[in-house]
Amino acid sequence: xxxxxxxxxxxxxxxxxxxxxxxxxxxxxxxxxxxxxxxxxxxxxxxxxxxxxxxxxxxxxxxxxxxxxxxxxxxxxxxxxxxxxxxxxxxxxxxxxxxxxxxxxxxxxxxxxxxxxxxxxxxxxxxxxxxxxxxxxxxxxxxxxxxxxxxxxxxxxxxxxxxxxxxxxxxxxxxxxxxxxxxxxxxxxxxxxxxxxxxxxxxxxxxxxxxxxxxxxxxxxxxxxxxxxxxxxxxxxxxxxxxxxxxxxxxxxxxxxxxxxxxxxxxxxxxxxxxxxxxxxxxxxxxxxxxx
Amino acid sequence: xxxxxxxxxxxxxxxxxxxxxxxxxxxxxxxxxxxxxxxxxxxxxxxxxxxxxxxxxxxxxxxxxxxxxxxxxxxxxxxxxxxxxxxxxxxxxxxxxxxxxxxxxxxxxxxxxxxxxxxxxxxxxxxxxxxxxxxxxxxxxxxxxxxxxxxxxxxxxxxxxxxxxxxxxxxxxxxxxxxxxxxxxxxxxxxxxxxxxxxxxxxxxxxxxxxxxxxxxxxxxxxxxxxxxxxxxxxxxxxxxxxxxxxxxxxxxxxxxxxxxxxxxxxxxxxxxxxxxxxxxxxxxxxxxxxxxxxxxxx
Numbered sequence: 001x002x003x004x005x006x007x008x009x010x011x012x013x014x015x016x017x018x019x020x021x022x023x024x025x026x027x028x029x030x031x032x033x034x035x036x037x038x039x040x041x042x043x044x045x046x047x048x049x050x051x052x053x054x055x056x057x058x059x060x061x062x063x064x065x066x067x068x069x070x071x072x073x074x075x076x077x078x079x080x081x082x083x084x085x086x087x088x089x090x091x092x093x094x095x096x097x098x099x100x101x102x103x104x105x106x107x108x109x110x111x112x113x114x115x116x117x118x119x120x121x122x123x124x125x126x127x128x129x130x131x132x133x134x135x136x137x138x139x140x141x142x143x144x145x146x147x148x149x150x151x152x153x154x155x156x157x158x159x160x161x162x163x164x165x166x167x168x169x170x171x172x173x174x175x176x177x178x179x180x181x182x183x184x185x186x187x188x189x190x191x192x193x194x195x196x197x198x199x200x201x202x203x204x205x206x207x208x209x210x211x212x213x214x215x216x217x218x219x220x221x222x223x224x225x226x227x228x229x230x231x232x233x234x235x236x237x238x239x240x241x242x243x244x245x246x247x248x249x250x251x252x253x254x255x256x257x258x259x260x261x262x263x264x265x266x267x268x269x270x271x272x273x274x275x276x277x278x279x280x281x282x283x284x285x286x287x288x289x290x291x292x
Numbered sequence: 293x294x295x296x297x298x299x300x301x302x303x304x305x306x307x308x309x310x311x312x313x314x315x316x317x318x319x320x321x322x323x324x325x326x327x328x329x330x331x332x333x334x335x336x337x338x339x340x341x342x343x344x345x346x347x348x349x350x351x352x353x354x355x356x357x358x359x360x361x362x363x364x365x366x367x368x369x370x371x372x373x374x375x376x377x378x379x380x381x382x383x384x385x386x387x388x389x390x391x392x393x394x395x396x397x398x399x400x401x402x403x404x405x406x407x408x409x410x411x412x413x414x415x416x417x418x419x420x421x422x423x424x425x426x427x428x429x430x431x432x433x434x435x436x437x438x439x440x441x442x443x444x445x446x447x448x449x450x451x452x453x454x455x456x457x458x459x460x461x462x463x464x465x466x467x468x469x470x471x472x473x474x475x476x477x478x479x480x481x482x483x484x485x486x487x488x489x490x491x492x493x494x495x496x497x498x499x500x501x502x503x504x505x506x507x508x509x510x511x512x513x514x515x516x517x518x519x520x521x522x523x524x525x526x527x528x529x530x531x532x533x534x535x536x537x538x539x540x541x542x543x544x545x546x547x548x549x550x551x552x553x554x555x556x557x558x559x560x561x562x563x564x565x566x567x568x569x570x571x572x573x574x575x576x577x578x579x580x581x582x583x584x585x586x587x588x589x590x591x
Binding site: 224 | 330334335336384390391393394395397398399402405416468518522529533560561563564567568578
């Protein structure tokens, strides 16, 4: 009845899945966790990244991960433009809460519909040698696509964390999440720093998108499944903490993997909600990071 | 008035009028309900589809067991959604509004997972509901549904107008403008927010309860369609969120345009237009059409 290898396999698959979720949640950890910008459209940008990766992969045969990295400058520029618009329309007017949320919801919806109109509602997938391959370690079967996604995600998260901790702009970004006024007194424009940070947040979406299309076939509305997960990971992990977000993502991944294996895969999307609500109700500051 | 409507109904030979009328009136109820929480209180609900679909599916389930009259189904569906609103609100409304909004978005996904796994109401394959041919007062059943929705729309608007001009309404406005200050002045913020959530969610459930009879076949992807949530948010924002007639203007305008566009152009383009109009209004005219008209009158 109880099979330890099956449980171990489910846990290992969950860790890899969680590592991949963290790549999607990273952009929200920056935008929402550090900058207080509720970018609900982030998962939709991830799907745009996945489709752009698909185009580069099928047209030129570029490896999906490389394609995702090639696309980052484009997404960075898009992020800066979007933040400038958001800042001019909402933050400056001081109406960021209600209108800003609805704004990002609208952007999410528009992005989805434009993708349906341009690329069609079909599922797309990419080709790479590690997709379909798998690694067998002492009876643990680890699929190559999940290993790749998790590894790239971890490199991206730790790389970005190092950059934020060790460069001038990185430290300014951390400062803007803590005290805007103090930053302004130092002679740094919070708006410019926030624009850069938001650009970085959106740039992570193109890499996360390339990982998404490696992990599973992608269609335009698939991003919705990740909104709850990504925000749950950021809130549970603690606002502004990358490590907390990573731990929370892996926790979500393991729980989902076990529920899917032992019970029914259709319940998996509900788990993020089951994690998010108690976290909010108990009003904790999450695992690590600043208070809500 | 009632007799006049009834007589007018006898003259209409084309059922299509009632189909369109129902859709427009349903959105008046949804937009007004959303605005009680979103416009008056400043808490954005993305889970309209969840409250709406819970009303619809509770109605499917109860109808399968007892076949009660439609008004009773509406009351039951509304109560179910109101209770979900109460539970959600109690868990998340103590925090900043952003967290409530994200929770409502997640609620829609969970509710869809629950309904998809609930085989009694058809699960993922959907539920068929037999629509009676005639309503209880003569005329077709669609005509009956349309008038029922008309009464609900009128009720919702009267309720919203009543709230707007009451002490409760001023309390909600105080929460929207500065929650901390409202709390400090002794406004019972949590109780008022819960009241607004329950009323708003309940009305959405009531609007959803007759849906199974209107569509005759209901499956989770259509009941939880994101376009319901987008439309419901777009309508008050386009019309103007500060007053009771803003959502009504937005609902009538957007839903009639969509009904017309549905016949002429594809439904994806149709949705794109709603999205663009919504974002356009939020960025350029944050007070909606009502705000534009007022500014013009002020000179």
